[in-house]
Amino acid sequence: MSAEFDVAVIGLGAMGSAAVSFAAARGAKAIGIEAHFPAHALSSSHGDSRLIRLGYFEDPSYVPLLKRAYHNWRSLEARLRAEILTVTGVLQIGASDSKIVSGTRASCDMHGLPHEILDRDAMKRRFPAFALEEGEIGLLDPQGGYVRPEAAIMGYLKLAAEDGAVLHFGERVVSIDPDETGVTVVSTTGRYRARKVIVATGAWIAELVPQLKAHAQPIRQVVAWYQPKDGFVAEPQRMPCFLRDEGDEGSYFGFPAIGVDGVKIGRHAHFREPIDPTLPNPPVNDTDTDLLDGFARKRLPDAASFRVRATTCRYTMLPSEDFLIDTVPGQPNVVMSSACSGHGFKFTSVVGEILADLALEGGSRLPTALFSFERHFGRQSA
Ligand SMILES: Cc1cc2nc3c(=O)[nH]c(=O)nc-3n(C[C@H](O)[C@H](O)[C@H](O)COP(=O)(O)OP(=O)(O)OC[C@H]3O[C@@H](n4cnc5c(N)ncnc54)[C@H](O)[C@@H]3O)c2cc1C
Structure with a gap:
């Protein structure tokens, strides 16, 4: 044929x-x-938003592809005459030897990417949304942001x-x-x-x-959106996108309030719960929301004050x-x-x-x- x-x-x-x-x-x-x-x-x-960043902690060899991805996103925008990629900066928080902070730094150093290291006081002044532990630092990737x-x-x-x-x-x-x-x-x-x-x-x-x-392996993922405390500004001009290394607890990601639902939060891979892709995702349950509410209370007390909605999604994981x-x-x-x-x-x-x-x-x-x-x-x- x-x-x-x-x-x-x-x-x-x-x-x-x-x-x-x-x-x-x-x-x-x-x-x-x-x-x-x-x-x-x-x-x-x-779910409205996906992080994009240039200094890639996972492996610096992704960086040339990321540069091409940025170029291609801008070409898409030019043809559509619409904004698809918004630069807000991505703040990567953790101990200086944590996987996310040290890996991003290594990736930036290897590829000569601009970045800023902020200590606890500097972060507090510049980005008051984030509650920080003693000894934590932030690495700001100024070219990071989100894609719709x-x-x-x-x-x-x-x-x-x-x-x-x-x-x-x-x-x-x-x-x-x-x-x-x-x-x-x-x-x-x-x-x-x-x-x-x-x-x-x-x-x-x-x-x-x-x-x-x-x-x-498809796994279940859950994200939730939160409203800030009265009057607190959690929009991109005061709050960048972020990744936060919580050591043995894994890592969390989040976005400033870019829509009516407010700040969005998730834990990377959530509970690593395998799913059968032919069935609908199990709905959001109390264990899911307890995890995300706990993070919001501890790490974003003013920016993510009460949950307005949560939803499920799916990752497909390879062992590597x-x-x-x-x-x-x-x-x-x-x-x-x-x-x-x-x-x-x-x-x-x-x-x-x-x-x-x-x-x-x-x-x-x-x-x-x-x-x-x-x-x-x-x-x-x-
Ligand atoms: C909550 C969440 C947060 C994430 N955050 C980030 C992030 O911040 N940054 C980032 O870079 N990535 C992030 N990811 C990962 C990223 O979103 C995924 O890697 C990406 O969307 C996968 O795209 P895909 O095209 O492989 O799959 P999909 O977009 O799911 O597309 C697969 C399509 O195939 C269709 N399909 C399936 N079987 C058939 C069939 N037999 N016949 C016809 N059609 C079929 C499905 O209906 C579906 O539309 C996140 C993922 C989730 C779930």
Whole structure:
């Protein structure tokens, strides 16, 4: 059967919406298929805001990709004439030898990135939202801020459609059958033939890429929004986005009041509670809110005074907590993106480019070795 499409993108969440947009912008005949509706709240890419920062404590080798991600976010904004990425600074708080503070410092030093170190008194004066322990310091990444996930996804889908991509919503892909000349994609309502397929199905990745069953673990995540105490200003001009290293208690992230619901807080990976992606997330419970309310009371007493809402989301974790973005071993026509281990959104704008490179050019000039099957699982297996 001859190919109807150059590329079929399955899953139009963060990575898939960007991938189909990059592919269509290059003139490829592209189709995108999404099980739900655009920017829905059932997977990993909802909730108003995602942190972006340049000095990357996780691994300095992400920094060149982050620079490209910033560039691509600005290009998206220029085409849309809308703001997607807002710079507020990201304050990273903890003991000076904590993973977040020392890792960010190492990353900034290695790449010559601007940053400021603030002691407890300086932080108190400049950012009164944060209650600090003796001996804690803050590292301010002045280029950090947040990206709007729903607006980014809607924006990429809009551009993809403008550039001629075919987009189907409410249609679940049930199988992909790769062969030597392409891939047959079967959905709940159709059957398509494409030269290449990009699987970007987030928490559901193992359904279509079974090699990942033993490795990609979806977990439940919870975030909550809080109103400040009367009169306290928790808007970005007085309060940056933040990450806070709590040692054995893990790390917390948060955002100033950027919408009516106020300050948003979450603990990275929450309780690391595995979930079955085919079932709805278990709803928010008292244990979830006790954890987040406790953090708010202790660390943001004026900025996050009472909770107004909470919601669930999902991370898809790999054991290394890095990303996996590659052609599937033994299946040269199948490209995949997952799992972004709870820190992938900021990279959406560059991951979309990489996925389009892999599908349309057979490789990428961007530094992707960190994300390969080989690095994660060795040469032979996934
Ligand atoms: C609460 C929370 C906070 C986070 N904070 C940050 C942060 O501050 N900074 C950061 O960089 N990252 C953050 N992340 C991580 C980031 O949001 C994720 O890495 C990213 O959104 C994952 O995007 P994705 O495209 O892989 O998955 P998704 O956006 O979930 O997209 C997958 C899509 O595939 C569709 N799909 C699944 N199966 C099928 C099928 N068979 N057929 C068709 N469609 C299908 C789904 O419906 C979904 O739309 C956070 C995540 C959460 C949950």
